[in-house]
Amino acid sequence: MYEDALIILNKDKKLKKIISSVGECKIRTISNPFEALIEAIITQQISDSAGKSISLRFKNLFGTKYPTANDIVKLSKNEIKSIGLSRMKAEYIFDISKMIVDKKLNFKIFNDMSDDEVIFELTKIRGIGKWTAEMYLIFGLGRLDVFPLGDLGLINGMKKLYGLENPTNKEILEITNKWIPYRTIGTWYIWKGVKNFQFV
The missing domain is CATH 1.10.1670.40 (Endonuclease Iii, domain 2)
Incomplete structure (x- = not known):
């Protein structure tokens, strides 16, 4: 290839x-689809260095393993925001985690979709625009033509x-x-x- x-x-x-x-x-693709999407949200509209710094602080909130959606919904939005995220991003991350916990979002559905179909479905979710969906295509699904x-x-x-x-x-x-x-x-x-x- x-x-x-x-x-x-x-x-x-x-x-x-x-x-x-x-x-x-x-x-570097991210094998955990939840992590791939959350990382894309964290890095929206900020520099690469700032994104890496905030991502690290986000992970450190939960110890050594990347948090699950269940881990995140146990926190308040203010706790999520405390690591340097905007209020809106903290809300997006919490709300998406809640969707997963409530079984309203299943990442497996994206595997067999076209790039355009994935973008269409993801951008229905608050906080996910086209750029974020494209980052998910690249780093989460490993799509080659984005x-x-x-x-x-x-x-x-x-x-x-x-x-x-x-x-x-x-x-x-x-x-x-x-x-x-x-x-x-x-x-x-x-x-x-x-x-x-x-x-x-």
Whole structure:
């Protein structure tokens, strides 16, 4: 799979430079679907470093194991908020945990759905927008052809790499459509390029 992805992605000469600098793609998927979704909510609209810090404090609330939905609903929303989350995110996490406890959300249903179907179902839930659903597709389900157009860091990286000033969504998609069916891997390389190389 990785070799097939490189054949396609290396046709993009600008992306090829990032691939050569970064090396092998190592996307870390999260085997626990609940954790994958909660991590996506925690990291909404904040920097990578802030997200990692808050995620660690969240885990530390519960000891060594990642909490279950049952663990979370035993806390108050203020206790969840205390580790640096906004009030709204604390509510989202609590409410989603309650849905699981009440058997109103079953992650197994997503396994056989298309990407669009997963996004459609997840965005029915309060606190989950398209970006969060896309992060779940990438890091929870390991889907290979996701391009999160609403990711600011990703779009800024695209602007730098391709010399774009104020690109339209159409212009961005014209570039990334050439990466199909491995847009997730292309996205990962752009993220890495922004973080480690600044495309210099």
